[in-house]
Amino acid sequence: MHAELACFEERCRARFPIDEVIYNCPRCGGLLEAVYDGPPQPAAELRALWRARRTSNAPLDQSGVWRFREFIPFLPDYRGVVTLREGDTPLLDAPRAAQYGGLDRLVFKHQGYNPTGSFKDNGMTCGAAQAVRLGMRRVACVSTGNTSASMAAYASAAGLQAIVFIPHGNIAYGKLAQALEYGARTLQVEANFDEILALVRSLAESLGIYLLNSINPFRIEGQKTIMVEMMEQRDWRAPDWVVLPGGNLGNTAAFGKALREMLRMGLIDRSPRLAVIQAEGSAPFYELMRTPDRSRLPRVEHPQTLATAIKIGDPVSWPKALHEVAVSGGVVEKVSEQEIADAKAVIGRCGIGCEPASAATLAGIRKLAAAGVMRGDADVVAVLTGNVLKDPDYIYRYHTGELEGPGGERIAPTFGNRPLVVPNDRRRIAELLGS
Numbered sequence: 001m002h003a004e005l006a007c008f009e010e011r012c013r014a015r016f017p018i019d020e021v022i023y024n025c026p027r028c029g030g031l032l033e034a035v036y037d038g039p040p041q042p043a044a045e046l047r048a049l050w051r052a053r054r055t056s057n058a059p060l061d062q063s064g065v066w067r068f069r070e071f072i073p074f075l076p077d078y079r080g081v082v083t084l085r086e087g088d089t090p091l092l093d094a095p096r097a098a099q100y101g102g103l104d105r106l107v108f109k110h111q112g113y114n115p116t117g118s119f120k121d122n123g124m125t126c127g128a129a130q131a132v133r134l135g136m137r138r139v140a141c142v143s144t145g146n147t148s149a150s151m152a153a154y155a156s157a158a159g160l161q162a163i164v165f166i167p168h169g170n171i172a173y174g175k176l177a178q179a180l181e182y183g184a185r186t187l188q189v190e191a192n193f194d195e196i197l198a199l200v201r202s203l204a205e206s207l208g209i210y211l212l213n214s215i216n217p218f219r220i221e222g223q224k225t226i227m228v229e230m231m232e233q234r235d236w237r238a239p240d241w242v243v244l245p246g247g248n249l250g251n252t253a254a255f256g257k258a259l260r261e262m263l264r265m266g267l268i269d270r271s272p273r274l275a276v277i278q279a280e281g282s283a284p285f286y287e288l289m290r291t292p293d294r295s296r297l298p299r300v301e302h303p304q305t306l307a308t309a310i311k312i313g314d315p316v317s318w319p320k321a322l323h324e325v326a327v328s329g330g331v332v333e334k335v336s337e338q339e340i341a342d343a344k345a346v347i348g349r350c351g352i353g354c355e356p357a358s359a360a361t362l363a364g365i366r367k368l369a370a371a372g373v374m375r376g377d378a379d380v381v382a383v384l385t386g387n388v389l390k391d392p393d394y395i396y397r398y399h400t401g402e403l404e405g406p407g408g409e410r411i412a413p414t415f416g417n418r419p420l421v422v423p424n425d426r427r428r429i430a431e432l433l434g435s
């Protein structure tokens with residue numbers, strides 16, 4: 001298979017060698033994507049091969065990313081690949097969440113089961129492999145937390161030096177802790193995500209550091225496997241909807257690309273519709289869908305949300321995401337802080353749990369079902385992007401009624417579960433539990 005980088009812009013489509021260190025089209029500035037020329041293997045053969053690898057003990061086959069390597073054939077060989085056994089995440093039935101959302105049935109694809117607790121690992125194993133292939137020694141990213149945790153882990157595992165830039169005071173503690181523990185040089189910058197991204201891009205170029213934000217097309221390749229794995233787990237029956245939170249919109253770009261490629265390869269016979277959910281105070285993509293002129297993103301100067309993972313006002317992958325939502329017949333919805341918080345608690349009550357950004361999915365489903373956009377009997381998979389333990393502070397505050405929105409407004413603990421302080425007194429505790 002011959003792999004190249006191609007400009008995503010329809011009017012350009014310039015092509016570049018797969019091993020050129022570029023993040024945007026040198027001709028027109030458009031986003032780049034990996035493209036492959038050559039006859040694809042027959043779908044039946046690929047399905048059998050990928051299924052058979054599930055019983056293999058080879059590290060590459062045990063990865064839920066590299067098991068599907070024929071779907072992401074950008075490397076000449078696999079010597080530089082580091083896997084931490086990313087992917088292989090479950091589909092979980094959640095009847096309570098379904099009922100809350102207004103659906104007969106709802107299944108979560110839980111990316112929080114990944115080695116560093118988020119979907120970023122699917123992409124990062126690919127980004128790190130490309131860094132090794134290019135002979136880069138240092139990798140960098142700006143992050144709302146999960147990208148930095150993931151990059152720190154994969155960089156260290158691959159013997160690369162990780163430099164992470166994070167918006168000071170604006171990421172969940174669990175994520176910051178991971179970056180430190182995995183050994184990344186961690187810089188907390190007093191600026192927001194969008195401002196830091198511009199800074200890091202120019203620094204990366206002048207210092208020869210490889211950029212591993214989701215603008216990196218190889219990250220997107222890895223994240224495609226989330227959709228492939230989901231389809232395989234469903235015996236290649238496409239759902240009606242795939243619901244996901246939208247921040248920098250890399251995942252939306254990746255899922256759409258995966259769906260189009262699976263269709264083309266005959267792995268699925270129809271595409272699900274994508275439903276992208278944003279937080280109300282940080283919803284430029286939602287606004288874009290409502291403006292007649294979709295050639296410019298109405299970026300949000302000061303994005304606000306407690307779901308810090310998706311606190312992004314100027315998402316880089318919006319042109320790709322726009323295309324994918326349109327092609328799939330998808331929708332974009334926005335939800336409030338209260339809606340996210342309550343949906344998150346409901347997901348917790350299913351015994352599943354997730355971080356705030358992930359819960360935007362269920363909040364969005366509830367809104368879309370109530371509006372009649374999503375039918376009650378629809379076949380829906382929502383992607384939970386991050387682990388419940390990423391942001392314990394949010395959880396504690398919600399359940400004790402102390403959670404406040406970005407503007408200081410109180411979030412009601414609709415499904416609150418306050419811990420009780422009791423004396424060391426057997427009789428009184430028995431009384432309490434008996435009541």
Ligand code: F0G
Pocket residue numbers: 118120142143144145146147148214245246247248249250251252309310355357358385386
């Ligand atoms: N959910 C979680 C838990 C995330 O960490 C992110 C993004 C998203 C959803 C949104 O995904 O950007 O592909 O639309 N986190 C990035 C980070 C930005 O730096 O960790 P997206």
